[in-house]
Amino acid sequence: xxxxxxxxxxxxLLFMSTQAAFAASVTIIPTAASTYSIQGSFxxxxxxxxxxxxxxxxxxxxxxxxxxxxxAGAMMVANTSNPGSIKTAIISTKTFSGSGEIATVxxxxxxxxxxxxxxxxxxxxxxxxxxxxxxxxxGESAPATAxxxxxxxxxxxxxxxxxxxTAGVPSATASAASSLPVQxxxxxxxxxxxxxxxxxxxxxxxxxxxxxxxPAVKPADPPAEVKPVAAPQKxxxxxxxxxxxxxxxxxxxxGKKSPAVYIALYNKEITxxxxxxxAIALSDxxxxxxxxxxxxxxxxxxxxxxxxxxxxxxxxxxxxLRWTIVVLPKTGTLQAGLTxxxxxxxxxxxxxxxxxxxxxxxxxxxxxxxxxxxxxSPSTRDLNxxxxxxxxxxxxxxxxxxxxxxVADKTPK
Numbered sequence: 431x432x433x434x435x436x437x438x439x440x441x442x443l444l445f446m447s448t449q450a451a452f453a454a455s456v457t458i459i460p461t462a463a464s465t466y467s468i469q470g471s472f473x474x475x476x477x478x479x480x481x482x483x484x485x486x487x488x489x490x491x492x493x494x495x496x497x498x499x500x501x502a503g504a505m506m507v508a509n510t511s512n513p514g515s516i517k518t519a520i521i522s523t524k525t526f527s528g529s530g531e532i533a534t535v536x537x538x539x540x541x542x543x544x545x546x547x548x549x550x551x552x553x554x555x556x557x558x559x560x561x562x563x564x565x566x567x568x569g570e571s572a573p574a575t576a577x578x579x580x581x582x583x584x585x586x587x588x589x590x591x592x593x594x595x596t597a598g599v600p601s602a603t604a605s606a607a608s609s610l611p612v613q614x615x616x617x618x619x620x621x622x623x624x625x626x627x628x629x630x631x632x633x634x635x636x637x638x639x640x641x642x643x644x645p646a647v648k649p650a651d652p653p654a655e656v657k658p659v660a661a662p663q664k665x666x667x668x669x670x671x672x673x674x675x676x677x678x679x680x681x682x683x684x685g686k687k688s689p690a691v692y693i694a695l696y697n698k699e700i701t702x703x704x705x706x707x708x709a710i711a712l713s714d715x716x717x718x719x720x721x722x723x724x725x726x727x728x729x730x731x732x733x734x735x736x737x738x739x740x741x742x743x744x745x746x747x748x749x750x751l752r753w754t755i756v757v758l759p760k761t762g763t764l765q766a767g768l769t770x771x772x773x774x775x776x777x778x779x780x781x782x783x784x785x786x787x788x789x790x791x792x793x794x795x796x797x798x799x800x801x802x803x804x805x806x807s808p809s810t811r812d813l814n815x816x817x818x819x820x821x822x823x824x825x826x827x828x829x830x831x832x833x834x835x836x837v838a839d840k841t842p843k
Contacts, residue, residue, distance in 0.1 A: 454561055456481060456532065456551045459568040464490065464537040466546060470500050471529045476561060478554040479520040479532065480736050480769070486544025487514040490537040498531030506533070507668045507776040517778075519771050521734045525556050552736070668776055673700050675780030677765065680821040680828075687804060689797040692828045696782070704768075704779050710829050712786040715761035718743055719781070721768055723753040739766030740781065759783045764814070764822065784829035787813050792834045800827050 454476055457469045468481070479501070485493070493516055495508035504522035518533060535546075549565040679695045696710065703724045711719040725733060735745065735755060740763075743756040759766050762785045770777040790796075801824065803811040809819035813826045 454553055454563045456549065456563070456565045457568055458483065458535075458546055458549055458565070460545065461534075464540040466535045468498065468532045468535065469529070470526070470532045473500065473526040473528060473530075475525050475555050476553045476563075477522050477525045477556040478558075478734065478736075479518070480552040480738075481518045481520075481532075481565070482550045483516040483518075483535070483546055484514055484548045485516070485537075485546045486542075489542040489544030490540055490546075492538035494536050494538075496534045496536070498533045500526060500528070500530030500532050505771070505773075507670065507771060508533075509670050509672065509776065509778070511670065511672065517769075519734075519736065519769060519776065521771055523556075668774060670776045670778075672778040673704075673780060675700060675767075676782045677780065677825055680825045683821070687801045687824065689794050689801070689828075689831075692801075692824060693832065696828060696832060700779070704777075706781060709782060710832055711759060711781070711783045712829065712833055713759040713761055713763045713766075713783045714786045715758075718756055718758050719783075721753075721755040721757065721779075721781070723755065723770065725751055725753065725770075725772065734771040736769040736771070737766070738769070739763045739783075740768075757781075761785075764826070782829070784826045785814070787826060787830050790827060790830040790834055792831070797827070797831050800824075 454473055455471045456479075457471065459467045459469060461467045470476075470479075491513070493510045495506075495510065495516065495518055497504075497506050501520050501522065503524075504520050504526075506518065506520045508519075509517045516535065520532070546567055549567055551563050551565040553561040553563040555561055676696055676698070679698065680692070683691075683695065685691065705722045707720045707722065711717055733753075735742075735753075737757060740757040740759045743758055745753070745755050747753050755768070757766075757768075759781065763783060764785065766781040766783050768779045768781065770779070800811055803809065804819050804824060806819060809817070809823075811819045811823060811827075813819075813823040816822070
């Protein structure tokens, strides 16, 4: 029984390993000093890709992203405006197939040895369901060029060239020879012996053979009229809008800290077209929040939505083109966001979420005492466990303070 159990477990592990080996994946490969190829493998059934790449900003700068053949025809938007980071979203009405190049990233300048440092990827199918995917980064040396029409690019299986060899088909020369007419005239065959049963010997036999004329060849039809191929329509540029959230306001604030100032940062409206309800959500793993979005009627396609740090619960739209997205933030997260992709826009909207903490009171005096500890070493008010008291702890405390007072449910106007 024990041996059977071990054998069954081994088979299961092998099966799981095989499944993992053939999961959709992205591999980033350096092809030149400042150029990287993004290769996709086993992309069958994938209809959406959300890829985030981070790079060493002290060595690389000014990246541009070019769409690859594997995702040709899909809508692709790349946000390169944040130094050190490239976020690329790709959406298609049809699923991709096989393996190939997703995109090429080219940096205008390179100083030093730093390169791409990390990559994360999320993929969905045509129904918007998440697909297991992974991202890897190859070595910094450019891959060798393979011979004989094969590729040895890391992460891409071997594949033959598109040329095909047809076996067993006669060559053109042989076909032409077999169809040539045979011209025979009169053949004189001398005979040294008489033919048996003939009444008399025959000196020679003259056998006339009729010539075989070649069949009449029907003239070929005139070639059909060739219509000019229309030039591909030039893709319109996509406008990218990245809103700064409350957490970013806490990070860049360098004035005198006080409860009133931090509460004002939370009450600041991010954009009039997108609202979060409640305005502050605690990422306790059970509290859901609504995102209310008002979009223009531009374009004839529904927008695509992508979540980061949160899970989609439901999605609906009313007659006034107002979308309502219900999401559940990941437990304990500080950062979550929504990406909206339309025909002409890419919008990145940060959600206001913070992990719950114990011991936060609704008294403003306690709030002020907490802020007085900011920057102290050693810190006694480290809320996120990173060993120091900084803007992150202030952000977390303010969120819990406002929730405790019950003033964080209403969206700021």
